Amino acid sequence: MSLVEQLKDQMKEAMRAKDKARLGTIRMALSAVKQIEVDTRETLTDEQTIAVLTKMVKQRRDSIAQYESAGRPELAASEAEEIQVIETFLPSPLTEEEVAAIIDEAIAQVGASSMADMGKVMGALKSKVQGRADMGAIGSQIRAKLN
Structure with missing residues (x-):
């Protein structure tokens, strides 16, 4: 359905x-x-x-x-x-550990090494976490990992 x-x-x-x-x-x-x-x-x-x-x-x-x-x-x-x-109609939210694992996976998948690659990482993540996590919080976590 x-x-x-x-x-x-x-x-x-x-x-x-x-x-x-x-x-x-x-x-x-x-x-x-x-x-x-x-x-x-x-x-x-x-x-x-x-x-x-x-x-x-x-x-x-x-x-x-x-x-x-x-x-x-x-x-x-x-x-x-x-x-x-x-x-109630959105998928269940991701835990902090799940978000961190998905971010690490996306960084490895894209081969990101600097802040210049942040857009690529966000693009790879968007479909996986849409509606399940706050994209603003994810962006700050990606910045912390890429810096």
Whole structure:
């Protein structure tokens, strides 16, 4: 079952359970996927759908930081609830050890030896860790290993 089909099934379950918060978040995710499908005129793969959901989580984390700095904890809590719903559809996150092993493998695979090769390493890693780890944190770990 594809990720979009899982989203649709969960949307139906949320409707039956009358869970408005979950239903709204799932509808928002499906809308974002559908918008990209309409724009590109092609059906998204599970990997591309994960990229869309990951982007949505990142946007919500940014919103939480802004709401908290503006003194709006109720809006930050709403965003946090949306993150929890979206994360149920993302693959399980990688541990620190798994991330380090994947980074070491990618550095060896690309033959990176300096910071000039960082883009190659990031390119090799992106498909492996998409939606399972924070790319910003991975970038800083790669910098530390290449310096």
